[in-house]
Amino acid sequence: MAAGGGVVAEPLSPAGVPCAFSPHSQAYFALASADGHLRVWETANNRLHQEYVPSAHLSGTCTCLAWAPARLQAKESPQRKKRKSEPIGTSNQTDLLALGTAVGSILLYSTVKGELHSKLISGGHDNKVNCIQWHQDNGCLYSCSDDKHIVEWNTQTCKVKCKWKGDSSGVSSLCISPDGKMLLSAGRTIKLWVLETKELYRHFTGHATPVSSLMFTTIRPPNESQPFDGITGLYFLSGAVHDRLLNVWQVRSENKEKNAVMSFTITDEPVYIDLALSENKEEPVKLAVVCRDGQVHLFEHILNGYCKKPLTSNCTIQIATPGKGKKSTPKPIPILAAGFCSDKMSLLLVYGNWFQPTIERVALNSKEPHMCLVRDISNCWAPKVETAITKVRTPVMNSEAKVLVPGIPGHCAAVKPAPAPTEKVESKRKLGENEVSIEERLGALGIDTKKEKDDLPQTNSFPVLLVQGLESNDFEMLNYFKLGIQT
Numbered sequence: 001m002a003a004g005g006g007v008v009a010e011p012l013s014p015a016g017v018p019c020a021f022s023p024h025s026q027a028y029f030a031l032a033s034a035d036g037h038l039r040v041w042e043t044a045n046n047r048l049h050q051e052y053v054p055s056a057h058l059s060g061t062c063t064c065l066a067w068a069p070a071r072l073q074a075k076e077s078p079q080r081k082k083r084k085s086e087p088i089g090t091s092n093q094t095d096l097l098a099l100g101t102a103v104g105s106i107l108l109y110s111t112v113k114g115e116l117h118s119k120l121i122s123g124g125h126d127n128k129v130n131c132i133q134w135h136q137d138n139g140c141l142y143s144c145s146d147d148k149h150i151v152e153w154n155t156q157t158c159k160v161k162c163k164w165k166g167d168s169s170g171v172s173s174l175c176i177s178p179d180g181k182m183l184l185s186a187g188r189t190i191k192l193w194v195l196e197t198k199e200l201y202r203h204f205t206g207h208a209t210p211v212s213s214l215m216f217t218t219i220r221p222p223n224e225s226q227p228f229d230g231i232t233g234l235y236f237l238s239g240a241v242h243d244r245l246l247n248v249w250q251v252r253s254e255n256k257e258k259n260a261v262m263s264f265t266i267t268d269e270p271v272y273i274d275l276a277l278s279e280n281k282e283e284p285v286k287l288a289v290v291c292r293d294g295q296v297h298l299f300e301h302i303l304n305g306y307c308k309k310p311l312t313s314n315c316t317i318q319i320a321t322p323g324k325g326k327k328s329t330p331k332p333i334p335i336l337a338a339g340f341c342s343d344k345m346s347l348l349l350v351y352g353n354w355f356q357p358t359i360e361r362v363a364l365n366s367k368e369p370h371m372c373l374v375r376d377i378s379n380c381w382a383p384k385v386e387t388a389i390t391k392v393r394t395p396v397m398n399s400e401a402k403v404l405v406p407g408i409p410g411h412c413a414a415v416k417p418a419p420a421p422t423e424k425v426e427s428k429r430k431l432g433e434n435e436v437s438i439e440e441r442l443g444a445l446g447i448d449t450k451k452e453k454d455d456l457p458q459t460n461s462f463p464v465l466l467v468q469g470l471e472s473n474d475f476e477m478l479n480y481f482k483l484g485i486q487t
Contacts, residue, residue: 013354015294015334016271023070032062033354046359060101066132068096100129123160133174144171175214179230186211207240235303239270262307268293276340294334317371352377438474
């Protein structure tokens with residue numbers, strides 16, 4: 001809360017946090033926040049669906065995440081029920097989220113069961129996991145790390161199938177080809193691997209800084225007259241750290257062309273990219289690129305060969321607060337993710353803070369080169385903060401309630417009602433006055449000190465009575481203890 005009892009300022013989440021839409025028509029949005037929590041939101045109503053806190057969420061925070069692809073739907077045999085302790089098979093992988101951590105482990109979390117299914121640790125990475133990619137057919141998982149290695153995981157046995165060195169420095173990004181036979185990896189350079197043999201097929205150079213994102217942009221080559229081997233003729237794009245160009249590459253049959261064939265101009269490093277594939281070669285590819293500065297750039301282009309001049313975006317989307325008062329200025333709200341809807345004419349935007357992000361569907365207008373959406377997100381945050389504040393309430397008690405008096409266990413006294421406003425309350429004892437004895441204090445609490453032996457404290461309170469009498473040098477209390485022993 002601000003000084004002077006002001007409004008709580010919502011901590012806007014910076015662009016670049018680990019997040020992703022689910023493959024099932026973008027029904028869910030997963031976000032790993034800075035506090036180590038995983039939250040899954042329903043995109044239709046902006047409601048929190050699940051929240052998961054890993055046991056090592058502070059030391060091993062989530063660095064990347066990936067939903068299992070929708071194609072993994074192998075049927076399980078109906079003759080035998082699966083034991084809970086068994087590893088995960090491909091039958092129920094469509095609901096899984098893979099979470100890479102800062103300590104090198106990978107967690108597989110089920111959004112259907114709302115619990116952790118398994119961990120991929122043994123023989124894997126010994127440094128931060130930078131990227132995770134699911135294979136669309138066999139259920140294998142590929143991960144890369146700052147430890148320079150790429151690991152192929154068997155998610156059924158939770159063990160490493162293969163591990164090989166991917167770069168001379170850390171490997172930052174991965175992408176599997178549409179046919180599932182090739183793997184792109186990126187560090188200082190971009191490499192194309194044959195997954196079956198783990199042999200290097202192509203080598204691409206062009207970025208001066210480490211590559212942070214990779215994505216195939218076509219599933220078929222533009223020239224359909226030639227036979228297709230699954231990779232030749234395909235385009236893919238790459239973005240790098242502190243690079244304002246998004247490069248597009250083409251895999252050619254000869255190994256001579258290693259440079260990018262075209263590039264897109266952006267305002268900052270790309271942190272989230274979504275792609276709407278073209279149905280035919282005459283239809284342009286649509287790109288939605290979220291940059292680290294919180295803006296979204298939209299591109300439409302037919303990928304067909306070399307283009308010398310960098311292409312600018314067709315539309316840029318920004319979000320800002322309305323600003324309150326004459327002197328206040330609108331504050332930019334970073335966009336965390338953007339995904340094309342099924343109609344390709346609207347976009348799902350996620351923006352705001354990590355605790356309560358806003359998910360909004362925005363219609364795209366091709367005629368507007370720049371869209372600035374004014375949104376007030378203060379109402380989205382305030383209710384959540386209020387429920388988190390601990391409030392102190394004074395208990396309501398009637399005159400018949402009994403409470404234990406501190407000092408001598410076993411004694412009870414009626415709760416005295418608060419004095420009326422007209423009554424005078426005795427002033428505090430001034431310095432220099434005689435010390436008030438224990439007997440007078442007990443009398444003020446409503447305890448009769450002139451009780452008979454039958455009303456003496458119970459035996460289990462004698463040790464407490466003795467300690468208190470010795471510490472306060474109160475002879476009356478010591479006499480009570482002596483009488484109780486004699487009886």
